[in-house]
Amino acid sequence: MDTLNYFSTRRTIRRYEPSRTVSIELIDKMLEDAARAANTGNMQTYSVIVSTDPEEIARLSPAHFNQPAITGAKAVLTFCIDFNRFNHWCRINSTEPGLNNLQGFTWGVIDTSIFAQQFVTIAEMNGLGTCYLGTTTYNAGQIAETLGLPSDVVPVITVTVGYPAESPELQERLPIGAIVHHSRYVNPSDDELREVYSEKENLESSKQFVKENNKENLAQVFAEVRYPRAANEQFSRVYKEYLKNQGIAL
Known part of the structure; x- marks a missing residue:
């Protein structure tokens, strides 16, 4: 890994070596390091569900429209806002949390995104390829059901991981x-x-x-x-209804 030029040459990888697995131990260590990322009030209102079993990944794939990046992935990480853990902690300590609103949700999205990006950088510096799936919020309810997410846990980001089986051209960026x-x-x-x-x-x-x-x-x-x-508004309605059912008032 050329760390000096890592950021200027970074590529999204959607195709992975089929014979090379990614160990749970490596993923856990990278997540432990990624969790050192900055977050609001050091509350860490996020969790990540790691899927490495091919059958588990297959069950998640339809929610992401069976993109090659997920069907061929060796690990799929679903990063979620997690108010469930924080809320429970507050209540067993005789206080009522107040994060289920637009401000708390915004904090959660920001902190979960920073956590996910820190993981992606660490993974790629370890020779892995990654791809963000923008479909997570399209079918959040379906993903939540597949992963058994409780109330107050909301999927916001999915990252697929594996050893690269491609070296695509650099994508252009605006000046x-x-x-x-x-x-x-x-x-x-x-x-x-x-x-x-x-x-x-x-x-x-x-x-x-x-x-x-x-x-x-x-x-x-x-x-x-x-x-x-039309599609943006439809998926917005679906996601907003899901958030409402989770008790998050936007």
Whole structure:
């Protein structure tokens, strides 16, 4: 592992060596190190469910639309907001917790995300490949049922893990000037925005996306095909209803 250039050359890995397993001992040690990450009030309102058995992973796969990254994974880690443990601790000590609201939920999402990212960095520095699955909040209820999550435990992030069986090209990123603002936010002009997105739009893969989806430009592919409003609102309703059933008032 080239640690000096790790961040500038980091790749998401979706295909894993089928014959190489990832030991529970290694995963536990990496999670122990990852748990040193910063978190709100040192409450650690998160938990992670580690799935390594192929049958367990197979049961989780439909909730993630059977993506190759999960069907071929050697370990699947579901990172969750966990108010259950903290709430129970408070109540056996004669006090009533107050985290089941927007503020507490926001803390939980942030802290769970930091924990997950610290694990991903540690795993990749140990020669493993990882992939975040953005489908976790789509089917949170189904995932919770599969994993036997109690009330007040909410899945927010899934990471698949294995030894890499691919070395994909580096994905493009926006120029750093597009995302860094000094002193105050600077709203870009139309021409500046076109320049910012020009590299992404001119990639052959992007042009292919536009052509395949019969659209005029890449923005339309993102807004109308990949992440359309109707689908976003539908999954928002499903997730919000699940959170409501968990007693979290947003």
